[in-house]
Amino acid sequence: MAGQFECKPIGFVLSPFKEKGDAPSQGRENEQSSQIVIFPEYAKGLDGLSPGRQIFVICWFDRSDRNVIEVHPRGNPAAPLTGVFNTRSPARPNPVSLTLVIIESIKDNVITVCGLDALNETPVIDIKPYSRGIDESKQFLKTE
Amino acid sequence: MAGQFECKPIGFVLSPFKEKGDAPSQGRENEQSSQIVIFPEYAKGLDGLSPGRQIFVICWFDRSDRNVIEVHPRGNPAAPLTGVFNTRSPARPNPVSLTLVIIESIKDNVITVCGLDALNETPVIDIKPYSRGIDESKQFLKTE
Numbered sequence A, B: 001m002a003g004q005f006e007c008k009p010i011g012f013v014l015s016p017f018k019e020k021g022d023a024p025s026q027g028r029e030n031e032q033s034s035q036i037v038i039f040p041e042y043a044k045g046l047d048g049l050s051p052g053r054q055i056f057v058i059c060w061f062d063r064s065d066r067n068v069i070e071v072h073p074r075g076n077p078a079a080p081l082t083g084v085f086n087t088r089s090p091a092r093p094n095p096v097s098l099t100l101v102i103i104e105s106i107k108d109n110v111i112t113v114c115g116l117d118a119l120n121e122t123p124v125i126d127i128k129p130y131s132r133g134i135d136e137s138k139q140f141l142k143t144e
Helices: A038-044 B042-045
Strands: A005-008 A011-014 A033-038 A053-058 A099-107 A111-115 A123-129 B005-007 B011-014 B033-038 B055-058 B099-107 B110-114 B121-127
Touching: A033 A038, A033 A123, B033 B042, B033 B121
Parallel strands: none
Antiparallel strands: A005 B005, A011 A033, A011 A123, A033 A111, A053 A099, A053 A123, A099 A111, B011 B033, B011 B121, B033 B110, B055 B099, B055 B121, B099 B110
């Protein structure tokens, strides 16, 4: 097993959130649109996606601290410390984000989405379509 | 924006799927248990997780082809080619997987889960708790 892997951006985010503190804690908490610009060499990978579809956008939060193992949830110092893998904090050993958004439009290699929580120029590393069969919670179980 | 990023494993999978072809297309399609062994230096990051919780496990599918942009969904040659970002194929520019699983037990740095679709010894790069508020589909929208 290799010690580490080279993760390469497939594109980047254009968003109204320019600096830490501008972005909402979660994308769902805003109705701002963002653009995802896919590099031309990966643009054919978008074939089949269409407006109204829900996709997981996976970014590399390049401005996040990678040395965090425990956090106060949602940055609230009154909340007890918990393991970072028990939170959605952007600060974590691999600053991989996961945000479910709705496609508003696609034009060539640019996807406009609603609900993304990434800072402007954040690298995007993957896009996956939401699939009810595999991504839907088993409701009777504990979620949070 | 950096050209690439160093992604480091936080642990690895112990699973009954030893080779490509052994693993189910999707974890939901099996009821096998797998273990996730978290390296000791990250083990405190698990604090707060408990049996019955649902978590997204994000792996680095290190045996997948990274040069794939279009695929036949589910490897079926009769299905028309589509963009890889419109599928959950493990072969993609960054072989990042996303699987929602259920925690069966946690003992120290080892989590036993049900529903993982990773080959044995697959590196794990992140774990995120499922959160209904941000991960649940907006049902009225198109999903697949």
